[in-house]
Amino acid sequence: MPILLLLALLLLPVLPPAAARAADLCPRDAMGLRVGESLTCTCIPAAVLDAGSVAGSDVYTGDSRICRAALHAGAVTRAGGVVTLRVIAGVTRHPGASRHGVRTADFGPWRQSFTFEEETVAGPRLCPDTMAAYAGSAERLSCICPGSAALRAAAIWGSNPYTADSALCRAALHAGMIPITGGTLSVAMVPGDASYAASLRNGVQTREFGPFRGGFTFQGTPNTSPGAPTQAPVLQALRREGRVALYINFRTDSVELDAPAIALLTELREALLTQPTLRLRLLGHTDNQGGPGVNNPLSFRRAQAVRIWLVREGIAEPRITAEGRGQNDPIAENTTEAGRALNRRVEALRVD
Template sequence: MGLSGPRRSERRVELRRPPALRGRRRDCQPQDGTPPMKWIILLTLALASLAASPARAQAISECPDDFSAFAGATDPLTCSCSAQAAERGSVWGMDVYTGDSSVCKAAVHAGAITRRGGQVTVTPEAGRPAYPGLTRNGVSSSNYGAYASSFRFAGAAGRPNTAADGKSSDSKSGPAGVPAETTAAISECPDDFSVFAETAEALTCSCSAQAAERGSVWGMDVYTGDSSVCKAAVHAGAITRRGGQVTVTPEAGRPAYPGLTRNGVSSSNFGAYASSFRVAGERRAASAPTGQTTQVLVSECPNDFSAFADTSEPLICTCSAQAADRGSVWGMDVYTGDSSVCKAAVHAGAINRRGGQVTVSPDAGQATYAGVTRNGISSSNYGSYASSFRFGPAPSGPTVCPDNFVAFQEITAPLGCTCDRAAMERGSVWGMDVYTADSSVCKAAVHAGAVPRQGGLVSVIPEPGRNAYPGLTRNGVTSSNYGPYDGSFRFPPRQGATAAAPAKMATAPVQQNITQSLRERGEVDLYVQFRFNSAELDLSAADTLRELRNVLAADTNLRLGLIGHTDSVGTADYNRSLSYRRAEAVGRWLVQQGIATSRLTIDGRGRAEPIADNATEAGRAANRRVQALKL
């Protein structure tokens, strides 16, 4: 039934003069023209009947499919929705809907009726520049931009559907327990924030427990415009999973959004997006210790560093104990961009497993990433990757040897690295003298006689693959036979293995016990060897440096001044520069092993402070040293 004419029961009463009054009878008409009393009574009854009949006769018409035809209207429309109409069509907006939205489905969305249908009052509204979508009452509405006309339902904005027993499912409180009388102006949050991309004003809204579990999130602290608002609020710590009130602030688009697992929500990485938002509220960060406030400027570290592939600025962030155990790591010292940031930080020695603050520096992609087991973390080999990251200064000089040499199959230059005692016992070995690339580097070094079992520095030389690798028991290590393999490595002859070694060792100064000397004297002379006329550490320096690193690691309050000294050969200016660079090389090695730069100072005194006679070889050897002085 349409609205073009009155229904049968709505026809108006026709005013007709009673038959007794149709003629102009003089005997019924007073001489002064006053109507007779009977006429007045009849006319009054007729007018009363006319006034009463529409109220008795008006039925509730069915609601139209949408409200477009009422775009210019101002009066509300009362109509009824069937159960079928409540399931039909599409809806755009929340609380206020586009004129072409399904009226009855929007009524369910607004909470004006249930899915069984019912009577509603639809109020026309002016068009709006944006209509945010929201999933509510089992109906998902969509975002939409500008539209010429709108409508809402009288007294129904956002209220919950009535339960089957007629009682409201939320009659005493608003969202998250907020009293109902305080939430009238607080609308439910939209599913995402895309429709607010061009706005500047913050939006205060409420999240239900259901909305806090719904949708996907990209970014951390600042989120892509199409992220789920309420789930992002949980991720940001603005609300708990039970929901609550939040303030959502629009932000400009960003070139990168890093993902992070936080507060039980895992967000994802994303590249450039046109709009963003951030969420404020009563922060409940799951990782914050009781009684402490979270640092505002130092954010939690992202899960990985992929989103920062094209950046150059270091990122200062914090790792929780949970994040330090999460994810996978590829590489050593320099890591693939998709490695777990916090787990890599433990691997690099930047933090321990309890977590802490780190500085992550973006680095260019590399052709190969070598895996190594270090600090209780096993990283893996990987080939070429487009982006990298590291902690602290760029690595230089000898580093820890990789677990195997697979990642270096395509290179030709030797690799100088250090083997510790634990690495000597780890892994398997195939071959003799020349080893398969997947053999344990350090265990093969013992087998080859390149290092003793207590460890040391080695030089690993890449070799082409071979057809056969014979096994041999040697130096307490048993290697196995193997057939063809794509890549190999070997070690050069061990230094000092000639007959001249004893004579050379006679002139070398004896290294003092580092721990005892620092404790008793507050200083120790480090007899670490450098290449001739160079600040490049020699392979033989590893044992002494490793002992010094262990002393610093055991006492986190210990600070040292590193002072370089030379013999008298060469000019004063040259020796002063050389001594400084040698002390700097020792400090750089310690930093790469996880010692903070703030705990070290560097100086060079050249030949100015000898401790022995420069006229003899033994005296000159004693003068060539790096002094470690407690500060």
């Protein structure tokens, strides 16, 4: 080889391997990236805890602090971690929310936005807490209300239409659009009214209010007949709320998994594989049938059965713990079959 060519090769910059490049620190925001570009980078704790501004939820304005948004989205913990974000064309609305100790701002259109890779999923998403960020628009939304959201005590003003800042899933229960076990909603924003009347419907009391800048109403066929509990999308719930109730099928008074349980367990396993730093505490819960002497050990064995399945399918043992809570933490009344079905669950809690 000629000496000059050899010297030129030796002087070429040495690029780090792909894994090392993926560990580069995240930039402050995404404004230096192009629409369509993806970036895998590391958020250090100082960047995660940066008090800089963030606007949006799941989709954030391009000038939002990336690592602070990652904590809000549940893509990292306060200890930091590796994220993959994708820059997209600016959307018309960036609704704010409070998640994982981070409150983001509402914002309108921005010239470019970004989302985290795992958030780009098809189909209905979990419903927002309220539609306040959409007030004054004519937007429509399809979303999922699990039973736990419908039963959560929260303020509602009006009687279909409701004020935009009313609790959405609780309002859907009031309107008879979902039963206590949850369901999928079609929501339409409407102009603000001069007044909103209070009423008691389906066991939910709303409040009256005067003029408000915007409201929402529901479309579709009412449904007040409880069925099986509506399962929240696992990764979405873990990232948004840090917890998800898993309605796993076990045989009666048994820890033996029914075949339909495997699809949900696989979804949980994929969530753990998607976020390698994610650790979970599994809490088993029962209804009140059988008494504490039966339910306390049964709830632990069911949580442990989920843990054993995950470990057998390749999840490291230290990432998952199991506990039993028996009948001590109901989320619904045990006086109906629907309420008991909601209480029979294995809850997965994110451990920071």
